[in-house]
Amino acid sequence: MSEFRVDPYLGRWILDLDESEFDQGEAPAGGTYEITREGDILSFRVGWTDAEGKTEAVSFAGRADGRAMPLRQSGLADGFRHFLDDDGALVTEASKDGAVLMSARRSLVEGQSMMMIEQTVNVPGVGPVSNSAVYRRAS
16 A cells, blocks of 8 residues: 555545535435544545434445455445555445445545545446545545
């Protein structure tokens, strides 16, 4: 993992609903995204409040080295991996039997003060469905 390439993603981010598009599912009322690093392990914590006011959160961790790791929490996917693509985007992919089911591509813009996340899920019988979320760096 190239730490200097990952470090700009570290920190706490606040969802900008006005700049985001949710084609899959209902848009949340608000959300946060936190990325931390301990050694070569990246940890992700995503929290949101749904339209009814219910708070949810999910977290996951791993090395950004591109190697697939087993995923035991999900009945949909059996593995995931994190990596930096050629453009410097931080990507996570979840797969089942080697086929990519979900990807999240994070990129930084506006002097690294904004993180754009393009999340695509391959829905069986439907095809790919995407959400584009924009997060602003928390001060």
